[in-house]
Every structure is written in structure tokens, then in C-alpha cells.
Amino acid sequence: xxxxxxxxxxxxxxxxxxxxxxxxxxxxxxxxxxxxxxxxxxxxxxxxxxxxxxxxxxxxxxxxxxxxxxxxxxxxxxxxxxxxxxxxxxxxxxxxxxxxxxxxxxxxxxxxxxxxxxxxxxxxxxxxxxxxxxxxxxxxxxxxxxxxxxxxxxxxxxxxxxxxxxxxxxxxxxxxxxxxxxxxxxxxxxxxxxxxxxxxxxxxxxxxxxxxxxxxxxxxxxxxxxxxxxxxxxxxxxxxxxxx
Amino acid sequence: xxxxxxxxxxxxxxxxxxxxxxxxxxxxxxxxxxxxxxxxxxxxxxxxxxxxxxxxxxxxxxxxxxxxxxxxxx
Numbered sequence: 001x002x003x004x005x006x007x008x009x010x011x012x013x014x015x016x017x018x019x020x021x022x023x024x025x026x027x028x029x030x031x032x033x034x035x036x037x038x039x040x041x042x043x044x045x046x047x048x049x050x051x052x053x054x055x056x057x058x059x060x061x062x063x064x065x066x067x068x069x070x071x072x073x074x075x076x077x078x079x080x081x082x083x084x085x086x087x088x089x090x091x092x093x094x095x096x097x098x099x100x101x102x103x104x105x106x107x108x109x110x111x112x113x114x115x116x117x118x119x120x121x122x123x124x125x126x127x128x129x130x131x132x133x134x135x136x137x138x139x140x141x142x143x144x145x146x147x148x149x150x151x152x153x154x155x156x157x158x159x160x161x162x163x164x165x166x167x168x169x170x171x172x173x174x175x176x177x178x179x180x181x182x183x184x185x186x187x188x189x190x191x192x193x194x195x196x197x198x199x200x201x202x203x204x205x206x207x208x209x210x211x212x213x214x215x216x217x218x219x220x221x222x223x224x225x226x227x228x229x230x231x232x233x234x235x236x237x238x239x240x241x242x243x244x
Numbered sequence: 245x246x247x248x249x250x251x252x253x254x255x256x257x258x259x260x261x262x263x264x265x266x267x268x269x270x271x272x273x274x275x276x277x278x279x280x281x282x283x284x285x286x287x288x289x290x291x292x293x294x295x296x297x298x299x300x301x302x303x304x305x306x307x308x309x310x311x312x313x314x315x316x317x318x
Contacts, residue, residue: 177306
């Protein structure tokens with residue numbers, strides 16, 4: 001029986017080396033290129049007609065647009081509008097990575113912590129720069145809540161600083177762990193179906209029905225995690241712009 | 245004790261961390277159901293926070309699972 005974590009193995013497709021650095025074109029990179037091409041094709045082709053009364057494809061694209069625009073409006077306010085392209089790109093990239101990874105035999109690039117951490121680090125550094133650019137050194141006020149007695153500063157400031165710097169890690173590990181664990185569960189359940197159904201047909205149906213339920217749940221998790229990753233980025237952006 | 249046995253026991257112990265996450269997720273849904281039952285008009289406002297709370301709490305269980313996997317395979 002194959003190892004359940006073998007599906008996350010990165011295999012080079014085109015071997016490329018720059019000095020001692022391995023920059024091979026891998027199966028992970030192939031899936032990223034596929035998802036970016038799909039997103040671009042879907043968004044450009046569906047809004048090509050620019051109809052006032054949207055057709056079927058155009059209304060799907062408008063649902064995505066409205067969803068993220070509404071999320072920014074509710075969580076960041078009108079000042080967040082200029083960050084819409086970034087948030088929308090982040091959402092579509094994570095969403096397509098999660099959903100394309102559910103295709104059997106494909107590769108889930110969001111199940112690698114380096115990919116999710118790169119995105120979380122961009123969000124964290126960008127949000128910190130926005131905060132300092134808008135408020136200057138007054139941004140450091142964020143580490144001390146308004147109205148708290150001055151005597152508590154000794155305890156509160158280290159806690160706030162630690163919680164601020166743990167943001168990129170929790171953002172990255174949440175997405176990575178959800179996708180990795182979900183795919184491992186699918187593989188383990190699939191192993192149960194094969195090993196039980198190979199001997200007796202009827203008992204094999206029990207894990208098969210369970211596998212069906214888990215697959216539906218994993219599709220839900222794929223959508224939900226893309227949503228959570230985006231909305232937490234929005235909340236961090238709100239903190240930087242409005243300082244609580 | 246053999247290193248392999250200690251690894252397996254450690255991975256099992258790491259999974260204990262999921263108890264807290266189970267209690268937390270149960271708390272979130274029970275509070276959500278209570279809130280919607282008391283004020284059904286607030287459903288659309290409250291539901292979103294329920295899902296965010298669920299995802300954030302569930303992540304704690306996944307951290308425990310990542311630790312277990314690291315003990316087993318890394």
C-alpha cells in the first residue's frame with residue numbers, strides 16, 4: 001500500500017539548475033501555472049461581452065467579484081477599496097489551488113507550508129508597511145489597548161507583540177494543515193475501501209459511503225479555507241488602517 | 245525503550261491536544277444555535293462569525309495533528 005503522504009511529493013518535471021540552486025520546474029509549479037491560466041481565462045472570457053444584463057458565465061464572475069468587494073466593504077470600509085486587486089488575487093489563487101487539488105491524481109500546492117507561508121508573509125509585511133505609512137510611529141500604539149491602566153503595560157505589551165508576530169504563522173499553518181490533513185484522511189479512507197472491499201463487497205460499502213461524505217466535507221473545507229484566509233487578511237488590513 | 249516505540253507513543257500523546265479543539269468547536273455551534281433560536285432575524289449576521297470561529301478553533305486540532313505527523317515521519 002502506498003504511503004498516504006506520498007501524494008505531497010514534489011517531483012521535478014524540467015530539471016533546471018542555477019549554480020548550486022535547484023530551480024527545477026516541478027509538478028507544484030505546473031499546478032500553479034494551470035490555476036493562474038484558468039483564473040485568467042475564466043475572468044477575461046466571461047466578462048468579454050460586457051452585457052448590462054449578464055449572461056450565465058458573466059454572472060458567475062460577478063458573484064466572485066461581488067463576494068470579495070462586499071467582504072472588503074464590510075471588514076475594511078471604503079478605504080480598503082484600493083487593496084481590492086490584491087485581496088481578489090489572493091482569494092482566487094488559494095481557492096483554485098484548493099479546488100483543483102481535489103481532482104484525483106492532481107497536486108495541491110496549498111498543502112505545502114512554504115507556499116502558504118510565502119503568501120502569509122506577503123500579507124503580514126504588506127499590512128505592517130501600510131500601518132506604518134498611514135500612522136507613522138503612532139502605529140506602535142496598537143500594542144497597547146486604549147483605556148488599559150498603565151500598570152498593566154508590562155504584561156500587555158509582550159502579549160500583544162507576540163500575538164502580532166504569530167499572525168503569519170497561524171495564517172500559513174491553518175491553510176497548510178487543513179489541506180494536508182484532509183488529503184491524508186481521503187487517502188487513508190480510500191485504503192480502507194480497497195482493503196475491505198477486496199475481500200467482501202458489502203463491508204466495503206461502509207467505508208465507501210464514509211469516503212463519499214468526507215469528500216463532500218473536503219470540498220466545503222476547500223472553499224471555507226480560501227474564505228478564511230482572505231477574511232483574516234481583510235481583518236489584519238482593517239487593524240492597520242483603523243487601529244482597532 | 246526503543247526509539248520507534250517512543251515515537252509512536254509520542255504521536256499518540258500529541259493527538260490529546262484535539263480534546264480542547266473538540267470542546268471549542270462544540271461551544272461555538274451551541275452558542276450559534278442558541279443565538280439563532282433566540283433571534284432568528286440575526287441568522288445572516290451571526291452565521292459568518294460562526295464559520296470564522298469554527299475555522300480558527302479547528303486549526304488548533306490540526307496543529308496537534310501536524311505535531312503528531314512530524315513525530316511520526318520527520
